[in-house]
Amino acid sequence: MLFFLVAFPLVVAGATMLVPSARVRAWMVPATALIHAAATAWVVIDVPAPMFESWLQLGPLGRVILGLLSAHYLVCSLYVPTYLAARAERPNRVFCACMIALLGTMSLVPISHHLGLMWVGIETSTLATAPLIYFxxxxxxxxxxWKYLLIGSVGVAFALFGSFFLASAAVHNGVDTSLLFEDLVRDAPRLSKPWLHSAFVVLLVGYGTKIGLAPMHTWKPDVYGEAPSVVGALLSGGMTTCAFCALLRFLQISNAAGEGEGDVARDLLLVFGLLSMAVAAAFMILQRDYKRMLAYSSVEHMGIIAIGLGLGGVGTYGALLHLINNSFGKAVMFLAAGNIHRACGSRLVTDTIGAIRRVPASGALFLLGLFAVTGSPPFGMFLSELAILRAAFDGSYVVAALVLVLLATAFVGMSSVVIKVVHGGPAGEVAREREPFLSIAPPLAALAVLLALGIYLPDWLHGSLELATGFLEKGAL
Amino acid sequence: MSHLFDPLLVSVLLLNLFVLGASRLRSVIGASALQGVALGLLTVAAHDHITFTVTLVALIAIGLKGVLIPKLLYKAMRDVAIVRDVEPLIGLIPSLAIGAVGTGASVIFARTLPVADSYHASLALVLPSSFATVLTGCLVLVTRRKAITQVVGYLILENGIFIMGLGLIEATTFLVEIGVLLDLFVAIFVMGIIINHVRREFETTDAAELSSLKE
Incomplete structure (x- = not known):
């Protein structure tokens, strides 16, 4: 069943190349997502036995991440047919095939428990998204x-380099290892410490590039600005989640290495997290392009998650919850921004005249999305940010104060852009654009998820998150 | 352990310096191809017993890094009709000097990391060579302007990582090794396609022209 989650989308992606009708191809994306989501629900509820000598298995962390990836992809995929229908003049064969293949390669990351196989998942996902960006x-x-491929490939190369460092940490201390995560965590106390610490630095640079932590974030504004909105939603909600999942595996190994051994890794995450938030806040203020602003918002949230992980304890719990909130928040913002972009024909704040009058539903979603992603109650991000702040106050008041100031700055920067986009422009009659149901429903669904998470956190989700937190911090502190 | 192992690593290091000092694209691509062949031979030389998997990895490495990828790059070079990389960000002589200093620093850094006894005697040059080659790749990536040269930089970076993998091939299993090689090939292939599109859109493959996106 686990194998099916990876193989099924790849097979469908191959089949998509042979389908002659562009409309059928477009509908194959949500169809595949639906079947994948059903299969995911099954394996998340009834965890199957490991496959291929334990290379593929679903652990406590994998359950959360896989469920999130599949649900988020399903929401975004529903947007695809309407988007492609509006671009009927463009050939969509490669776009649809890569889109579907991406689902398979992303699914590989949370379920592969082998160092090398997980890397292959990240690398193939990077390659599958390239044709999507230049659609x-x-x-x-x-x-x-070009920037995405070059910077991304170098990042992924460093991730591989770091993986070899980790393997060296075992080999050079005479530990016979299979490079399965279970074995690495078990043998962690016996790993060579200098190698282990260098490994985390290299891995943080490598996977941090894919996550988009400052100062390795430079590709993000360009790519999120130019890519179709639905691709931006998938990159900022799906790809980054995959890369964080990879980094979490190594954090777990560092934590398990012994008393205080994870401190190096956590301090690094804290520094990169704060830097990301600062850079994002600085560039969000006075941003003229609302899609680029969303990219900096993504950098900001990646920073918040890194800070949560750096603090540990309740911070780790908050970081995992924030991963979920971030994915759906980005889906609301990118998909609504895509609708506004199409209706107004510009990504510049100054050219977008009163989106709420031209496309009322998308304008309203964009505005509500602003409150959702800046952590206002009653949306889910309020709770996850509160958890991370609580961990910060337990740890150091300096970090907590910095986080609060940066959150406030980002809120000011982001709301000034969004409010101008939604309400700005001269008064007078503006022609209303038609808004197809399927261009509104996906961001609305994502917003509903955020609202639901903010009002009531179901016990099963809370339990899974607690389990994953405990799993990650085994042997820590 | 073959007696050819250390000489092959030294030739990899010399090729690094050659790439840093060369301006003609043809020589840069040729040097990276030679490095690919040297890596394939190294894979064989690193093992006392030549097994089927070792031979397979070596052949795939030579085939991809030594033949197929350089061919792709030569074709791209002819298509875009450029001969040399003009005005690198840092001049050729300074970048050569940085490369030489970096190689020395790699030796020092490698000495700070603990190494298993069995490994130390036979594979002493592996880690410094790996770090120096990764560094060279980064240097080429950052300082050169032409898209094709940047791809070569990425290739050299990957070569450095491959050298590090040589000492670990028992631990990493050949399946991963081959997967890595194939991924590299696909990555370069996709880059080739993009270079082609860039040429048609911009009438140039000077990556410095790709600068309309910035704050």
């Missing part, structure tokens, strides 16, 4: 995809 084939999107 519009404009010179600017080519420039973006």
């Amino acid at each position: 519009n084939k404009t010179p600017r999107s080519l420039e973006a995809v």
Whole structure:
């Protein structure tokens, strides 16, 4: 069953290449997502036995991440047919195939418990997204995809380099290892410490590039700005989650290495997290392009999650919850921004005249999404940010104060842009644009999830998150 | 352990310096191809017993890094009709000097990391060579302007990582090794396609021209 989650989308992606009708191809994306989500629900509820000598298995962390990836992909995939229908003049064969293949390669990351196999999942996901980014084939999107490929490939190469460092930590201390995460965590106290610490630094640079932590975030604004909105939603909600999942595995190994051994890793995460929040807040203020602003918002949230992980304890719990909130928050913002972009024909704040009058539903979603992603109650992000802040106050008041100030700055920067986009422009009659149901329903669904998470956190989700937190911090502190 | 092992690693290091000092694209690509062949031979030389899997990894490495990828790059070079990389961000002589200093620093850094006894005697040069090659790759990536040269930089970076993997091949299993090689190939292939699109859109493959996106 676990194998099916990876193989099924890849097979469908191959089949998509052979389908002659563009409309059928577009509908194959949500169809695949639906079947994948059903299969995911099954394995998350009734965890299957490990496969292929334990290379594929579903652990406590994998359950949370896999469930999140599949649900988030399903929401985004529903947007695809409407988006492609609006771009009927473009051939969509490669786009649909890569989109579906991405689901398979992303699913590989949380369920692979082998160091090398997980890396393959991240690398293939990176390659599968490249054709998605330059779907519009404009010179600017080519420039973006070139940056994405080059910076992303170097990042992924460093991730591999770091994986070899980790393998060396075992080999050079005479530990016979299979490079399965279970074995690495079990043998962690016997790993060579200098190698282990260097490994985490290299891995943080590598996977941090994919996550988009400052100062390795430079590709993000260009790529999120130029890529189709639905691709931006998948990158900022799905790809980053995968890369964090990878980094969490190594954090777990560092934590398990012994008393205080995880401190190096956690301090690094804290520093990179604060830096990301600061850079994002600085660039969000006075941002003229609302899609680029969303990219900096993504950098900010990646920073918040890194800070949560760096603090540990309740911070780790908050970070995992924030991963979920971030994915759905980004889906609301990117999909609503896509609708506004299409209706107004510009990504510049100054050219977007009163989105709420032109596309009322999308404008309202964009505005509500602003409150959701800036952590206002009653949305889910309020709770996850509160958990991380609580961990910060337990740890050091300096970190807590910095986080609060940066959160406030980002809120000011982001709301000034969003409010101008939604309400700005001269008064007078503006022609209303038609808004197809399937361009509104997916962001609305994502917003509903955020609202639900903010009002009531179901016991099963709370339990899974607690389990994953305990799993990650085994042997820590 | 073959007596050819250390000489092969030294040739990899010399090729690094050659790439840093060369401006003609043809020589840069050729040097990276030679490095690919050297890596394949190293895979064989690193093992006392030549098994089927070792031979397979070596052949795939030579085939991809030594033949197929350089061919792709040569084709891209002819298509875009450029001969040399003009005005690198840092001049050729300074970048050569940085490369040489970096190689020395790699030796020092490698000495700070503990190494298993069995490993130390036979594979003493592996870690410094790996770090120096990764460094060279980064240097080429950052300082050169042409898209094709940047791809070569990425290739050299990957070569450095491959060298580190040589000492670990028992631990990493050949399946992963081959997966890594194939991924690299696909990555370069996709980059080739993009370079082609860039050429058609911009009439140039000077990555410095790709600068309309910034704050």
